[in-house]
Amino acid sequence: MEIMQKLDIRPESVESIYKLYNDKQLLVNRKYQRKLVWTIKEKEKFIDSISNNLPIPLILVAITNFKGRQVFEIIDGMQRLNAIVSFIQNEFHFNGKYFNLETLAITKQLATKGKLIQRTPMLTEDECNQIIAYRLPFSVTSYDKESEIEEIFRRINSYGKTLSDHELRQAGSTGDFGSIVRNISEIIRGDVGPSDKLLLGSMRRISLNNSGLKYGIHIHDIFWSKHRILTENNIRASRDEELIAHIILSMLYNNSKNLSSTSLNKAYGIDEEDLNFNVDELIKRYGGKEFITVQFLSIYQEIKKTIESNNKIFSDLVYKNECKNTNYAFLVVFMSYYKLLVKDERKIADYSKLNNLLIGIADSVIMPHIDRISFAPIRERAIKSCVGLINECFVKREENDPVLSNGVIKLESLLRASCTESNSYDFKQGIYQFDKNKDIKEKIVKTLCSFVNKGKGSIGYVVVGVADKEETANKFEETYGIKPIKKDSFYITGIEEEAKKDGSIDSYYTKIQQYIKASDIVPESYKTQILNNIDLFRYEDRSIMIFRIEAKDDPVKFNGKFHQRQGTNVEEISNERDIWSLFI
Known part of the structure; x- marks a missing residue:
């Protein structure tokens, strides 16, 4: 299919879509796109609509350059396009039967080379031909600035409930704050890549495992899930990014801001009425986005090292009684480490002893204030109490290490990215x-x-x-x-x-x-x-x-x-x- 340098709305067959995929012409921009989140049931339902010749929503793409060639950047419809590709490649069945790879010359050739494996039982030739002949509404546009595409995506998704509030914030973000949050989140989850743009075929490697769908990231291995700080559904809804955003705001504003949607909206530039909330300017004065990213990850690594020194799970460590609002408990512990490691220029002298001092700390310093912990003064009180309890395990740092740079994070992130x-x-x-x-x-x-x-x-x-x-x-x-x-x-x-x-x-x-x-x-x-x-x-x-x-x-x-x-x-x-x- 020829790429046109103008707005073009036209139907494209399922066969044509798969050819675009196979020719590496479908591009994803992670600045605003989610990972692959559809379940097998949702994918099957979509294929059912195609099989029954029912109308589906328009797929919107934009012409762009990627590694010296023109491709289609997906603006709206990534989950649908992936459903088509994964069905054709036998990753899931429809009505108990798989797509016959002999139907398309491309898939037949890939099967011959051993790159695709035919699963059984198979759909009939007529059933497969009916599916690949279906014509999807396909709209192609072009743009001068990437921000134009990001704005289109944000507007499309703001009208429905397909994205969480934080995913919409991140999709509409063009500043340094959103970039910091996204980079840190990817590194901790393990879905980091060499750039924000990658081909649709690479998305499975940086997506979270789903029931029956083997993607690259095992959700139970992610720090937030492993330590029961956030639930699986929380992570899928980008609540990990929301927590990181709150922590960064606390660092930038010295715990003077309440933890609220309003504060995050202002930080992401969605609410521009508050002229005193210039986060990007504050980031520059703090040291820049790379400085903040490394500092955050270094503190995170120190917390992780403390927890794992005695093979503990964070939620089991800080709570002896009922485990509730563990995300707030993590924020308080993080900001306590921040106070001691960064502001007081100390270092940890004994990780094992520090681990023991953290036992049940949420019961004593967080739970009494849990209903009001989002308010800055209450949260600051909890942080001071936490610092007082763990202070003895920190000693003065003699060496000049302003960001506490840690090679573990640096190398492991690069190794993960190389897999993509x-x-x-x-x-x-x-x-x-x-x-x-x-x-x-x-x-x-x-x-x-x-x-x-x-x-x-x-x-x-x-x-x-x-x-x-x-x-x-x-x-x-x-x-x-x-x-x-x-x-x-x-x-x-x-x-x-x-x-x-x-x-x-x-x-x-x-x-x-x-x-x-x-x-x-x-x-x-x-x-x-x-x-x-x-x-x-x-x-x-x-x-x-x-x-x-x-x-x-x-x-x-x-x-x-x-x-x-x-x-x-x-x-x-x-x-x-x-x-x-x-x-x-």
Whole structure:
């Protein structure tokens, strides 16, 4: 189907929709779109409407560019489009029977290659043909600014009850506050990705498991659910983002704001009448959105470490009696840590003892005020009481660490994101590849340049100190006698052992910098960007190095040649026109 550069309302068949999906032309923008939330029952009901030739709501998309090619950005209808795709791919049945993959040439070919598996019993050929011939109302538009699309989405969804109040706030947000809340929420849930935009086919990897639907995120493993701070339904309705938003407001306004929908609406810019509620300006004065994000996650990690020091569940830890409003209990504990770690510049001396002091703390300092805890003065009283009870486990912090940066959050978030879009990440256990006479610094720089040449706005990471293959991890252990730290499907090796060849990690780091400075990278701005974006940090007892690069207005040459990342390989591109076309 040809993409048109004008408003176009027309019917499109189910077969045509699946072709768009298979051609990677359906794009999702996470700034305003939810995850996949429809249950199997809801999907079956939608397919039933199609099968019976009943009318369905219009699907609205917009023309945009993604990685150098034109695609359709879904504005309204993502759940419906996913229902069509997942039904055709045999992820659920209709009336007890599955779509016959022989019906479409595309699915037949995918089945032959083993990429789709036919499940039985199957619908008849006539039943399948009737479904794929159904024509959906499909509206295509174009836009000049992304904010226009976000406003259209907000207006469409504000007329019904399909989104929660907070999902509507987030959908209409264009400021730093909403960005901070969204980024932190994604990192804690584990559905973080390399960018806000991803193809519809990747949505399942960052969506919450649903009954009968195996998506990428297991809801019971999410911190909020595991520690019984929020219910499963709360998380699906984005109440985790609402809680995070309240905490950030408490940090910015020093606990002077009540916890209310009104406060959140003002923070998100929905209620613009209060001129004294300029959150984005306050964020700048505080240190910026990245500073706040890292500070929040560092405090969160300290709380998590405290809870897990004695293998406890948060709700069981802070409540001995009836467990009620655990979200408020978490907020009070978080702000108590904030007071001690950030404002008082302390650090935790004994996690196990602190864990014991938190036992039943909600019963004594929160429950007596639970009915009025949303009011700022009452909440501040509860925080002061909590601080008084746990204060003895914190000692003065000597080192200068203004954001309490924590490498655990940093690396684990990146590892999760790599599962969504693996060709934007490359993992190296080190630069010497177990042979001290050879190194791969050239390969690292070439890989970084290849990320740029995927097109304007592309982002890529090279992580040194992490192996993504068990074979490499075993070779590392055999060579150095050190066992890698297993994290999901990755192996944290660290760079300490091979850095000994250069005398120290500082010398190792300097050697890499010197190589990059001497490299033939054109334009030079990309060389500067690489040097400015080398991140060296600790993950548990291992040192990790991350290189990050982002494509700007021009492609990049390394050693006089264009290279491009294709799958997990780096290929030389001889046709310069192909590369430049991705930057128009």
